[in-house]
Amino acid sequence: MFRTNAKTNAEHPQPQLLHNVAIETTGGRASPLLEKGTALPVEIMQLFSTTVDDQRQIIIHLLYGGGRMVEENTSLGKFVVDNIPIALQGAPKIEVVVRVDAQQNLAVTAKERGRRRKQQLGQPINLLDYEVPPYDETKRPQLSAPYQDRTNIRKRIENFLKSFGRPEVIPAPQRIVTSAELSFREAVLGTTKKVEINRLGICPTCKGTGESAGSQRVKCKTCKGRGSFRIVTGTSQVNFIQYKACAECMGRGTLPKVPCSQCGGSGLALEGATQLEFPIPPRITLEQPTRFRLPEEGHMRLDGKVRGDVFIKVQTTRDPNLTLSGDDIYSVLRLNEEQAAHGGTFSVPTIDGNLDVDVPPNVQHGHVIILAGLGAPSGIVVDGQRGDQHVTIQVLRMSAPF
Ligand SMILES: [Zn+2]
Ligand SMILES: [Zn+2]
Known part of the structure; x- marks a missing residue:
């Protein structure tokens, strides 16, 4: 039997979200992240950061339903981003992606901005397994065609982001990747290894401002002083919002009128040779090259607040006799x-x-x-x-x- 597309669509309507997926915000409120009726699959990225210095984890409480307050919804669980590097408040930028596929499976992943490694938060759940408390059906949004859904959800997301303020976008701290060689003896017994790096630090001439003495800063024309660009991409099925730092002003929104002669305006300069020491436990590098991470020993980030990590690939030389x-x-x-x-x-x-x-x-x-x-x-x-x-x-x- 051959069916036309129209008929197939009528029998298998585009899957959509049955209730709002919301996030707990201050004051016990449920702020909708994805609205009921959104065409599935859908994916949304939200940026989070820390609120106190050295905060190691962020807890994201997801809710399902239509109530304005947390208790008027069903909890989908608390999703924990952990192992956040030690940093000043607001410095870590954690991108959390909530994705709901056409089968109503919801998965949450997080990654540090500028890094590739993703962390899956909790186990994927199926929204069909959750019942929600009754809510005011009169406020139920009109279910509309998928294309209109997409426009609605975009507006909704934009409003949501506006309510949080535009996230501050700073280029990621720069990592340094280097390598070290161990003798068989060092690898077997363990050792303290030294590596030498030349990293960017705060420019001593301009103290990090990037400006020549007495110069002023002018608004960056490329980003109109915002420091970042919002990029909204999407198909009829997936919406995705990202923020990207302005390359011209490196996310600062302003540029020095007369740049510093040493650093050319970046505010950062090479520090010269720096020795780093790190312990290598016995035996762990024997089987295969092993990567060590020295947190926040790399290049200084442009805001002068945090350094990237140093990664050292350690290899062991075989011994001809042992x-x-x-x-x-x-x-x-x-x-x-x-x-x-x-x-x-x-x-x-x-x-x-x-x-x-x-x-x-x-x-x-x-x-x-x-x-x-x-x-x-x-x-x-x-x-x-x-x-x-x-x-x-x-x-x-x-x-x-x-
Ligand atoms: Zn300088
Ligand atoms: Zn700019």
């Missing part, structure tokens, strides 16, 4: 027949340096000498138990003539 298996280290001591017959003291490489080892006379090929406690730490605790080193004797036979 191999690790479990907590034990294995090596080979090669003796000729004469040495094996007489025995004696031989130098054996260990991760603690070369060690003189006594070999008894008439030692056999394959004999194993155990050097107790010269293996790897059994955990990542530095002064804990260590395994042993197994030294296998190889007796090299003179190639006897036939």
Whole structure:
């Protein structure tokens, strides 16, 4: 049977939100984020930040229903953004995306602005599993065609964002990516590694203002002094609002009339070599290169308030003589027949340096000498138990003539 599109659409109407999805705001209010009747799927990004210094998490309480106050709605749960880097209040910019697909599945993800890694908040839920308290049906918005829905929801989102004020958009702090090499010994025993970086800090000439002494700041023409651009994109099914910092004024909204001669107006200048030290626990870099993050040791952000992170990829150089298996280290001591017959003291490489080892006379090929406690730490605790080193004797036979 062949059906026309029109008929198919009539039988399978465009899925839409059955109630408002709202967010708890100050005073126990439910501020609609997505309005009832919105065509699905839909996705909305909302920017959050911290309200006190060093705040590590933000809790987002999502609600479902049509009531104005929190208790007049059904709670969809509290979604927690955690591991926010330590920073001054308002400095972290967390983009939270709420997405509802055509099957009414709601998922919340968050990421720090300027970073790629997304954090899924809680488990996805299905809105069909939630009943909502009755609400004033007379205020129920008229369900309209999908295209009109999209316009409505855009206006609604814009109004919602207006009520929160335009988010301040600052370019993300700049990370520094570098690498370091460990010897086998350092990797097995753990170490404190030093790396040298040259990072941007506040320009000493202009103290970060970017201005030449006595110069004034003028409004940035590119962004009309706003510092950011709002980008609204969307298809008939998905609406997405983003804010992007103005590249001309770097999000400041103003430019120096006469820029600083050292930094050219950015307010930031290279500081010269800086040494950073960081601890590497035993063994963790042995299997594969491992990335370490030194929070807020990178380039200074343009507002002079917070630094980006330093990422260090640490690789381990293999040792030609020593191999690790479990907590034990294995090596080979090669003796000729004469040495094996007489025995004696031989130098054996260990991760603690070369060690003189006594070999008894008439030692056999394959004999194993155990050097107790010269293996790897059994955990990542530095002064804990260590395994042993197994030294296998190889007796090299003179190639006897036939
Ligand atoms: Zn300067
Ligand atoms: Zn600008």
